[in-house]
Amino acid sequence: MRVAGRLVLLLLLVVVLVMVVPTTPAQAAVTTSSPRITYVALGNSLGFGLWDFSRGGYVYRYGAMLATDTGATVSLINLSVPGWTSSDLLNALRTSWTFRLSVASARVVTWDIGGNDLLRARDRYIAGTCGGLDNQQCLRDAVTTFANNWSAIVREIVRLRGGRPTVYRTMDLYYPFVAQDAARGRLSVLLPYLKQTNDIINSTGCGVRTAQVYRAFNGSYTAPLQPALYLSFDGYHPNATGHAVIAGQLRALGYEPAVVVPTLCP
Incomplete structure (x- = not known):
């Protein structure tokens, strides 16, 4: 009886072990062959994908490209908020x-x-409430504030990543008002402030690569084009074609990660 009892206990123990100990070789193989990548998008209405009813904006298009090009399973977290400023x-x-x-x-x-x-x-410049003797003080202040915020934004992102390999990607700004501002004789005043802002973005460093969206939408600064084919009905936000162009510009930068020491990022 004692021997039979021990055999029963042994059989029960085997059954319990089979039920409790996970068998995951297949799951491990899937994980190895299809790594998971978390992609976080930050921004304003562009990142939100406003008015791109077909694919949800450049963020979702780029996420799909990332998955296709790398073979990875991409987990997308889109934290873009319409109307947001750099502050x-x-x-x-x-x-x-x-x-x-x-x-x-x-x-x-x-x-x-x-x-x-x-x-x-x-908007304040057009309304005549920008300040300064030339009605341009708010434009100068906007560029200064952006420059300070931009450096701080990059530092925060790099610090949060803690020196781990990361694909850092951003983009410069297109100008949707070329035709309107040229017709009213104010393009020569306003466009240089956009160029100053883009110069700040394009000189970022810290392992960040910048998609040349202005060049894709507007061409040069000396003879800028009105990006009508890339804009939605509001004349400001990109349409589906415009979002596809932005995603393509990001894709052209590749997916090589950067390892940035946070303390060395100014």
Whole structure:
């Protein structure tokens, strides 16, 4: 009886072990062959994908390209908020745990910001309330504020990544008002402020690669084109074609990650 009892206990133990100990060789193989990448997108209405009813904006298009080109399973977290300025994004990166934890977990981070900074200053210039003897003080202030915020945004993103390999991608700003401002004789005043802003973005460093969206939409600064084919009905946000162009510009930068020491990023 004792022997039979021991055999029963042994059989029960084997059954329990089979049920409790996981068998995951197939799952491990899937994970190895199809790594998972977390992609976090930061920005304003461009990143949000406003008016791109077909594919949801450049963020989702780029995420699909990332998955196709790398063979990875991409987990996308889109934290873009319509209407946001550089001050809004910087504040979120400093104070929101959703933003901080998402960026900290991301292998790929993209961001677009600054368009609303200049848009608000342009509106004040047109209204004649920009300030200064030349009615351009708010434009100068907008560029200065953006420059300070931009450096701080990049530092926060790099610090949150903690020196881990990361694909850092951003983009410069296109100009949707070429035709309107040229017709009213103000393009020569307003476009240089956009160029100053883009010069700041294009000189970022810290392992960040910048998609040349202005060049794709507008061409040169000396003879800028009106990007009518890339704009939605509001004359400001990209349409589906425009979002596809932005995603393509990001894709052209490749997916090589950068390893940036946070303390060395000015």
